[in-house]
Amino acid sequence: MTSLPLFPDGAPRLDPQPISLDVLREKYLKGQEAGADDLYRRVARALASVEAPELRERYEALFLDNLRGGAIGAGRIMSAAGTDIQATLINCFVQPVGDCIQGQDDEGFPGIYEALREAAETMRRGGGVGYDFSRIRPRGARVRGTASLASGPCSYINVFDQSCSTVESAGSRRGAQMGVLRIDHPDVREFITAKRTPGRWNNFNVSVGVSDAFMQAVVDDQDWQLVHRAMPGEAMIAAGARQREDGLWVYQTIKARELWDTVMRSAYDFAEPGILFLDNINRDNNLRYCERIDATNPCGEQPLPSYGCCDLGPIVLTRFVRHPFDKGGGARFDFEAFERAVALQVRALDNVLDVTWWPLPQQRDEAQAKRRIGVGFTGLGNTLTLLGLRYDREEGRHMAARIAETMRDAAYRASVALAQEKGSFPSFDADGYLAEGTFASRLPADLQALIRQHGIRNSHLLSIAPTGTVSLAFADNA
Structure with a gap:
């Protein structure tokens, strides 16, 4: 078998399943691309292209590392970003x-x-x-x-x-x-x-x-x-x-x-x-x-809403399990690494809105006014298995909730930081956004205070979307 790089905890990577390679070749590789890493380079380069000139090289490298680490894009991003095809990077409207x-x-x-x-x-x-x-x-x-x-x-x-x-x-x-x-x-x-x-x-x-x-x-x-x-x-x-x-x-x-x-x-x-x-x-x-x-x-x-869009990017949760099945140490989920991946994924998906081809001007205008994105995840069930947790037990439910809560808070904090750098979405109104009953009104108090003080770059941050072919092609069917 081909020798592949080790995971951060030293565990070996397995060769991809044949079906994963088949889907990768059929749906995602373009031109002379020979494998997933060539594709990651294409996507990272495209998403970094809308950064300020002095930041492009840095973010291209960061986006590439994040893609390799499991922070992938939805199917349209992985297929069309960085190509000369006049296709949208947005999955749905x-x-x-x-x-x-x-x-x-x-x-x-x-x-x-x-x-x-x-x-x-x-x-x-x-x-x-x-x-x-x-x-x-x-x-x-x-x-x-x-x-x-x-x-x-x-x-x-x-x-x-x-x-x-x-x-x-x-x-x-x-x-x-x-x-x-x-x-x-x-x-x-x-x-x-x-x-x-x-x-x-x-x-x-x-x-x-x-x-x-x-x-x-x-x-x-x-x-x-x-x-x-x-x-x-x-x-x-x-x-x-x-x-x-x-x-x-x-x-x-x-x-x-x-x-x-x-x-x-x-x-x-x-x-x-x-x-x-x-x-x-x-x-x-x-x-x-x-x-x-x-x-x-x-x-x-x-x-x-009318002309709204799905700008989606799941994160492969299995990539953040250290010592799976207690091999070489106690199995654990690396929450710190996951938070970093989520934060960078927010920036990458925000950039998609400026890179993509828009089929209709109304879709472009709606996206630019609100900058909706959807960070999600895939592989939750396999992640719990690697951690030795049952899906139908309180311990498994608690871990699932902790992962989701970590993603939520990391995404919203990253969007606040991005607002400080690039500005809030144009339709932002703090009182309306944080009004009682909204999703944002249930965020931690300190995070709500930051949103009220600095604004937020993206109106919506999260979406747990189905990940059919991208899970097959880039997550080893997790």
């Missing part, structure tokens, strides 16, 4: 869809086919897309301009699904989409059960946006109104549709538990739809003072 065919609707959201064009351009450049289709008027609603009746959001999701099948993403990446519909939309039952039809929406994950009010209605066994601001057609009005005092039209009233049971049966039988607790998401949001979130990226781990 959320894009709005309005209630009109073209142009913008009366709330300023892009029409359905304008949104489709934006999505096609985003996927062509390598990004996945999530959408909230709830603004689209339901089946049977009146369309004044053509004296016709609407076909509803599910019919247009068919169009988006076919477009995703047709558009080839940059770097041979399969297109990915998330479709969301609110639990009070009149077409929600068709949405919930759509995937019972074989082959329908194969290029979509789907989730229902659920409110606190709906969950309380389920608990209390109450009725639930399916509503929209669009006026129903005459037949629906004749059948009992009516307008509420708030201006919304009630298309139908059903039992909340009946609707919840429909969701649960579909989730059990087909593993979809997912559930998004939108009120919780928006209460927890550090930027609830300047944005609303109604959808997530395709895998669901990143709630985002």
